[in-house]
Amino acid sequence: DAGVIQSPRHEVTEMGQEVTLRCKPISGHDYLFWYRQTMMRGLELLIYFNNNVPIDDSGMPEDRFSAKMPNASFSTLKIQPSEPRDSAVYFCASSLDPEGNEQFFGPGTRLTVL
Amino acid sequence: AQSVAQPEDQVNVAEGNPLTVKCTYSVSGNPYLFWYVQYPNRGLQFLLKYITGDNLVKGSYGFEAEFNKSQTSFHLKKPSALVSDSALYFCAVRPGSGNTPLVFGKGTRLSVIA
Numbered sequence: 517d518a519g520v521i522q523s524p525r526h527e528v529t530e531m532g533q534e535v536t537l538r539c540k541p542i543s544g545h546d547y548l549f550w551y552r553q554t555m556m557r558g559l560e561l562l563i564y565f566n567n568n569v570p571i572d573d574s575g576m577p578e579d580r581f582s583a584k585m586p587n588a589s590f591s592t593l594k595i596q597p598s599e600p601r602d603s604a605v606y607f608c609a610s611s612l613d614p615e616g617n618e619q620f621f622g623p624g625t626r627l628t629v630l
Numbered sequence: 631a632q633s634v635a636q637p638e639d640q641v642n643v644a645e646g647n648p649l650t651v652k653c654t655y656s657v658s659g660n661p662y663l664f665w666y667v668q669y670p671n672r673g674l675q676f677l678l679k680y681i682t683g684d685n686l687v688k689g690s691y692g693f694e695a696e697f698n699k700s701q702t703s704f705h706l707k708k709p710s711a712l713v714s715d716s717a718l719y720f721c722a723v724r725p726g727s728g729n730t731p732l733v734f735g736k737g738t739r740l741s742v743i744a
Contacts, residue, residue, distance in 0.1 A: 623672060
């Protein structure tokens with residue numbers, strides 16, 4: 517398996533623009549997680565899905581952030597409009613049933629909002 | 631709610647010396663404990679986990695961790711550090727029941743000096 521795939525790896529955009537980050541989880545994994553990593557706040561869980569259904573989105577910082585999982589092999593995290601404080605590395609991770617199973621992380625998308 | 635504390639932001643150790651990266655946790659009931667490593671510009675990689683059984687858990691790259699229930703600790707150790715072990719290390723915990731996601735610590739940066 518190729519592991520968790522994220523695209524793009526790097527994104528540079530201007531304030532106010534819409535940004536879409538993409539993730540393909542490992543086949544067969546029922547859980548998908550979106551994280552944001554910054555120097556100031558460390559690793560933050562934004563939202564997670566089980567069987568394509570959002571379970572907990574309490575970590576989503578604002579209404580400008582939205583996430584979807586239209587099928588078991590694809591998820592998106594969208595920021596509209598983007599702001600400079602959204603600059604961070606965004607990780608997608610997937611796992612089997614979390615009970616006792618580790619999460620597998622993608623390589624991340626480094627987002628820079630100018 | 632569960633939480634993880636990594637009391638050291640930075641750990642420096644000479645190559646060949648033993649290393650310890652500390653982690654303490656708070657969780658209801660029995661914990662599931664994990665260690666991850668992050669190399670520069672990469673996603674987090676799973677190192678090892680404690681679910682049940684032997685308190686000493688062995689993982690990838692020669693790392694091990696000891697679960698201590700009375701001290702609510704799960705310190706990461708390696709008998710002889712390598713320069714290539716230099717990275718960011720994350721401890722994570724979740725309760726041993728239910729499907730709540732992992733809670734990650736802030737991370738500890740390990741620097742192994744030749």
